[in-house]
Amino acid sequence: MAESTAPAAQDRRPDAPLADDDVNVWLDDVHVTYRIYEDRALRLLDLARGKRRRFREIQAVRGIDLVARRGETIGIVGRNGSGKSTLLQALSGLLPVDAGEVYARSQPTLLGVGTALQPNLSGRRNVELGCLALGMNGREVDDAIPRVLAFAGVQDFGDLPLRAYSSGMRARLLFAIATTVIPDILVIDEALAVGDEEFRDKSRNRIKELREGAGTVFLVSHALDTILDTCTRVLWLHDGQLRADGDPGQVVDQYKADVEDRRRRAAGG
Numbered sequence: 001m002a003e004s005t006a007p008a009a010q011d012r013r014p015d016a017p018l019a020d021d022d023v024n025v026w027l028d029d030v031h032v033t034y035r036i037y038e039d040r041a042l043r044l045l046d047l048a049r050g051k052r053r054r055f056r057e058i059q060a061v062r063g064i065d066l067v068a069r070r071g072e073t074i075g076i077v078g079r080n081g082s083g084k085s086t087l088l089q090a091l092s093g094l095l096p097v098d099a100g101e102v103y104a105r106s107q108p109t110l111l112g113v114g115t116a117l118q119p120n121l122s123g124r125r126n127v128e129l130g131c132l133a134l135g136m137n138g139r140e141v142d143d144a145i146p147r148v149l150a151f152a153g154v155q156d157f158g159d160l161p162l163r164a165y166s167s168g169m170r171a172r173l174l175f176a177i178a179t180t181v182i183p184d185i186l187v188i189d190e191a192l193a194v195g196d197e198e199f200r201d202k203s204r205n206r207i208k209e210l211r212e213g214a215g216t217v218f219l220v221s222h223a224l225d226t227i228l229d230t231c232t233r234v235l236w237l238h239d240g241q242l243r244a245d246g247d248p249g250q251v252v253d254q255y256k257a258d259v260e261d262r263r264r265r266a267a268g269g
């Protein structure tokens, strides 16, 4: 059973936890289901025969309750397909929920490996567009460009199109853009894992600054060392549900023990 910091049942009013100034995000019994239509050829055949389209439902997130406070860096661990990315997208407002509610004090900034940068535009231009999207004015953008390129370590590549960057360089630039303005709520999906060791240290420090700036950071990663180094609290997601929520060391140990157990059982031991 997860030790959840979810609000008590009698507090389930829309604004109950948000009345507390320290609460940045509140997930109230959130469910997300994907509906996937089967093979296109079969679908056309079904339509021709007047049958209804066949689909499968995948309940990726099943009833998550969570209260996230300022100053928390919340790691999310779990095996492949356990619903981590889906939860981050729902939390960031990019995916509709089927049931439950997501409350956030401000728009979360989602930083993921797949987040869009424009491959045919230069690094400089991508920084410019990113900073404008974050609400900076022209002068702030001009100031930010060299700083962001330098933080990402791509100052010598500023004029080259992004397609000439390695995937690590792109991830570094994305991280640098998203963290120029300190967001209240930063959501990171594996992005740290892409940078090299030196950049991981820089991004870890940057996350610490964000946390000290009283923001809330969510971080999904399979790199448990990064989770332990960075997070103040860890959630373990399993089959779309919370298995544990609490102290990073304890939750990561429980998760590792479960992985080991599964490995032994799979090996027939």
Ligand SMILES: Nc1ncnc2c1ncn2[C@@H]1O[C@H](COP(=O)(O)OP(=O)(O)OP(=O)(O)O)[C@@H](O)[C@H]1O
Pocket: 034, 035, 036, 058, 059, 060, 078, 079, 080, 081, 082, 083, 084, 085, 086, 087
């Ligand atoms: N766009 C999608 N359409 C349909 N099903 C999806 C989609 N994205 C994810 N799923 C399904 O939802 C479930 C949760 O996937 P999700 O990507 O959230 O897991 P995850 O824990 O982030 O996995 P990983 O560690 O592999 O990145 C999986 O069963 C997956 O097959």
